Structure formats: C-alpha cells, structure tokens
Amino acid sequence: MGLFTRWRPARVRASAGQRSRSNGEARAAREHLEGFIRSRAGVEAFVEPATTVLPPTVVLVASSGEWTRRRVPSAAAVRDLGIPVYDARLVGYPQRMREWNERVKRGEAPPP
Numbered sequence: 001m002g003l004f005t006r007w008r009p010a011r012v013r014a015s016a017g018q019r020s021r022s023n024g025e026a027r028a029a030r031e032h033l034e035g036f037i038r039s040r041a042g043v044e045a046f047v048e049p050a051t052t053v054l055p056p057t058v059v060l061v062a063s064s065g066e067w068t069r070r071r072v073p074s075a076a077a078v079r080d081l082g083i084p085v086y087d088a089r090l091v092g093y094p095q096r097m098r099e100w101n102e103r104v105k106r107g108e109a110p111p112p
Contacts (some may be wrong), residue, residue: 029070030077036060036068037083046088047075059088065100 037043042063050056054071058078061067072078078085 025071026073026077029072032068033058033060033070033081036062037081040064040066043083044094045078045081045083045085046091046093047072047078047085048088049075059093059097061094061097063096065094065096065098065103067097067100 037060040062043060046059046061048057048059048069056072056075057069058072059067059069060083
C-alpha cells in the first residue's frame with residue numbers, strides 16, 4: 001500500500017487492484033474466443049461499447065446461432081481474431097442468435 005493510498009476513494013483503490021488481474025483475464029478471454037472460433041463454423045463478432053461500469057465486450061455468434069460473450073480490453077483487440085466484426089449498436093444482433101435462445105429455452109437439443 002502506498003503512502004497516500006488510504007486517502008484515495010475506495011473505487012480508485014479497487015480499480016488499481018483490478019489492473020493486475022486484467023492481463024490474466026484478458027488472456028483467458030482471448031483463449032476462450034479463439035477456441036469458440038476454431039470449434040464452430042461461420043462465426044461473426046458483435047462488439048458492444050464500453051459503459052461506465054464495464055469495459056467493451058464482444059459477442060461471438062456462430063452460424064448455428066450459438067453465442068458467447070466476453071469482456072475485451074478494447075474493440076481493436078477483436079479485429080485481430082480474423083473474423084467479420086460488426087458494431088452491435090449499429091447492426092444489432094442476428095436473428096439466428098434469438099432463434100438459438102428460443103430453442104434452448106424450449107429445452108430442445110442445440111444443433112451440433
């Protein structure tokens with residue numbers, strides 16, 4: 001703990017501690033995203049902008065509609081994945097993602 005750390009607001013102290021964990025989390029997120037891309041066909045990325053609470057996130061959607069969401073350090077990091085990238089604010093999410101959610105909700109087995 002630094003000399004003036006105790007007088008910093010708690011949210012500032014917490015964010016300083018989160019920075020050291022963020023590298024490991026970013027690496028784990030990238031590995032998950034790359035594994036999702038390798039194991040599924042027709043994957044596209046939809047980048048969600050950062051908010052006051054969360055960093056940017058990316059939603060990967062396969063051609064079957066199956067999807068996954070992870071935090072990313074920046075929107076630029078998603079472009080290195082080698083797949084089509086869209087801004088979720090501008091284009092929205094694909095219909096196949098909503099259909100996938102409905103199939104899962106009904107308890108139907110997801111397609112391979």
